[in-house]
Amino acid sequence: MKIKNLFTTFAMAMVVLFTACSSDDETQTSPAPSVVLTNPTNSESNVARNKVITVNFSQAMEASTINASTFTVKQGTVSVVGAISYSGTTATFIPVTSLAAQTQYTVTLSTGVKNLEGKALATQMQWNFTTSANAAGLSAVALGAAGNYVILAKTAINNVPTSAITGNLGLSPAATSYITGFSLTDFTGYATSAQITGKVYAADMVSPTSSHLTTAVDNMITAYNNAAGRLTPDHLELGAGNIGGTTLNAGLYKWSGTVTIPTNVTLTGTADDVWIFQIAGDLNMSAATNLTLQGGAKASNVFWQVAGETTIGTSSHFEGVILSMTGITFQSGATFNGRALAQTAVILDGNTVVQPQ
Template sequence: MKIKNLLPAFAIAAVVLFTGCSNDDDVVKNLSPTAIVSDPADNEIGVARNKVVSVNFSEEMDPSSINASTFLVKKAGVAIEGNVSYSGTTAKFISSTAFAAETLYTMTITTGAKNLEGTALANNMERSFTTNTNVAGLAVVDLGAAGNYVVLAKTAINNNPTSAITGKMGLSPAATSYITGLSLTDFTGYATSAQVTGQLFAADMASPTPINLTTAVQNMITAYNNAAGRLSPDFLELGTGNIGGKTLSAGLYKWTNTVTIPTDVTISGTADDVWIFQISGDLTMSAAVNITLEGGAKASNIFWQVAGEATFGTTSHFEGIILSMTGITFQTGASFNGRALAQTAVILDGNTVVQPQ
């Protein structure tokens, strides 16, 4: 009889024990995620001014909860503008402009960040870092013999008069007949035009022009591939492709789609700084928009690698070396300080084009 009376007690204990384990499992499942590693590390000094700030979480997070409201970088307590992205277990913040030199910044992940089950961080995560003096340097893109030309194309150079072009122009493998609107005067191995301060060359002209142009075009393609192949961008998908109104510091920029310039842009840096813009789609600049250089920045150190078409609106002004896999079009009255190097055609329409110093 005593044994029979004990059985219900054991059964009740077993049920309680089982139920307790189930609740413990729920507790484990509901543990708050944590931000476990940051780059830069907490209190790190000498951080590059174009540093991509990143945080790794203890588990996969809800991507919609990782945004500009939950991942902030602040200077003197004020949040700075930047682009926030998330993949795997890593969140990244890319500042819209270079960090100030020798300045203390704080990065914060707020409790608005949640895991896939909707569980938020228990507390805000905060880390601090201090920048160094200079932006990490990039090597220039070697243009080789392509750097001898202000305009170099493979299929055509078409001009709607009257343009004013300073520098040599080259076309290969297409022949002289594919240079239109420039009223050429032919000489041995080159031509001239009243619209060009410099000589014009095409693949069907006398030796050594054909081999020189072949080398220049090969070097142009090599330069394009070099610019496109640079790794570890400092700025990724800046402005989601709209860079109007921004001040662009030195560094490597990458976009996986089209880039637009609807309003004025400033490129700011020293004469030794280098900019490389990797654009997987088109580059489109609106009418009457200007790119301005400041701080000593040089057009010869600015490289725009464009997989699609590069189009510059009427009366706009552009700066830098354009390396285009497709066409380059300057609309009526646009001006340009740089080099237009296209693997197809360059189209001109009453433009001012000047080779960079």
């Protein structure tokens, strides 16, 4: 009997012990996750248009639950396309293109976001922010004396008549003989042509033309290096180099190879907005294709830094300042509002070229 009572007492003690442990385990279960910090914050204004949106959680989350369905950014009812990632306790949303100017956006985290134990956010999180007028930190490329020319080249400017050009032409260190197809009339220090509303300058003309051109070419190279040296692009390898059919907000764009424009492209922004396109390869625009500006965007604030060759296709229309390491070719009937600044030659074929306002 004593032995039987002893086992009974032991069994009851074990029941009490296991019950206590079970109760302790339940009380130690982690609380539901919460959001402890957002950037930008709720109702924040003047937010950079290239802003990386971040959310910090109170605990580690299950990365697979943070995706395009559970972490959204919208302008009204229109979703913003972005790259979503998660590391540590921070979720990140990087818009594919710059956000619109002076526009309110809404960020939402649904209860589909869960922690490592599968416990969801207690409630859906939602907050708003408003963007600034300009793309943050992006200023126009200073052209210096190169801005005195609608076409500036080092080795040649060749034209198949008849073109219509508004603005000055400059060539240095090559001589006047390397400017062809314009039927030039020589004056002291410059020349004119019936195809040009402006003057033509070359390195072999009398002083001070030669020294002015030397300065302009130096400034052109400085401007090219400035554009190429801009850091932290807003958009990297957009469209794998094919930007046809896109509408592009202001910002810094970068590609490691060639960029093609097979169909129409629109740049949309204000008169103060700046676009810089860093292209390590060629820039090729197809025939009968248009690049247009809207919303007050200005060609003088659009910069195409091209390490390779630039070709604007037959009957196409292009806008902006082309800073080319090598040649710029306008094929038959192409029109251009901007400046063609080439470190080799500019080739024309019955084109209309107008310097930007």
